[in-house]
Amino acid sequence: MYDTYLFDVDGTLLDTNELILNSFEYVLKKYFPARTYDRKDLVQFTGPTLIQSFSALNPEHAEQMVIDYRKYNLEHHDEMVKIFPNVELTLEQLKQDGKQLSVVSSKKNDVVMRGLKLFNIDQYFDIVIGADDVEKHKPEPEPLLKALQFYNEPNYAIMIGDNSHDIDGAKNAGIDSVGVAWSLRGRDFIAALQPTYVIDDMKELLNLRK
Template sequence: MAVKALLFDFDGTLLNTNDLIIQTFMHVLEERFPGQYSSKDCLNFIGPSLKQTFSDIAPGEEDAMMAKYRTWNVLHHDELVTDYPDVVATLEHLKSMGIQLAIVSTKRNEMIDRGLGVLGATHLFDVRIGTDDVKNVKPNPEPVLLALERLGVAKEDAIMIGDNSHDIEAGHNAGVKAAGVAWSIRGADYLLQFKPEYMLQAMTDLIDIVKEG
């Protein structure tokens, strides 16, 4: 295997949006279900699509709940997201090595672009796949396979990287190796259950992984 492409989840992998996501869910849920949910409960909602989450929580109310979520989330996005160490510098290094980079996320393209702008990494990605591009989100392999198709890269030459079970499972379901990130809010031990081929302790670990091929 020669690594030619790296596919990244976005939230919780490249940009720390955990506080933003948890606070947004708490805002929406506290209004609809006062006192029924805690911040810890919201950890379960990080990873799945909004539609899937709200379908489980409030069947039939998904559209209204999603609209409230998005309104608050957009309003507070830039103030509540934070950087992870070495992300942009590592992406720039990988790019200079000739590695193609893609985003494979369960959020809308508009918000991926917003986050990339805050991160200062818009120019580094060849492809970005959001919910607007697919019928089925992770852990379904569709978004990973679409990213590979648009990159023109074979599955054996790519790695899917993320902070959630959905990322690792989507990679494996698409026949792609997967890497978990130890800075996941759920922790490395949680991710190891899903048997990623790699566990990144730091973003810079990717440079050695690519070199070793």
């Protein structure tokens, strides 16, 4: 049914949830020591780009907050990141079936590649579109369309992600979408975004091959 699969990374392929939340918590405690942020507060920052999230909090220091976030994040990256169940199995099978696989992420390219290489799954992707490759990020269609342009004639493409930016980005690009139920915000949240499909395990993607 689909020949081209576009994957988000954080919260979709890789479990970076605790790393991301800890990174936000570190920065927020540094800049707003008098405030208390619980897990629910931190989750709301996931999805947008870092500069968007921090600009909403403190426009004057947003750029430095991004620098501090990335420094903490990189220092703790390898020890905290995990791969979600059946991700590699699914990618390997899709590739064996001749499917075209790409990554479309709002993270900087070097950090995306670090995560993919950590679990040796970079080998399955034809192209990686990251924050360095586009001017407008998801939910704008630019990064998805740029990935699709890599292929001569992608007939049936689908975006797989865990957040509103992924699902809305797919809609804006005119392609189908899959919402993953292991989203940090929960199954009900992802289902409410009305993706084309909701899956509870990555291997369920294999049911969409034909």
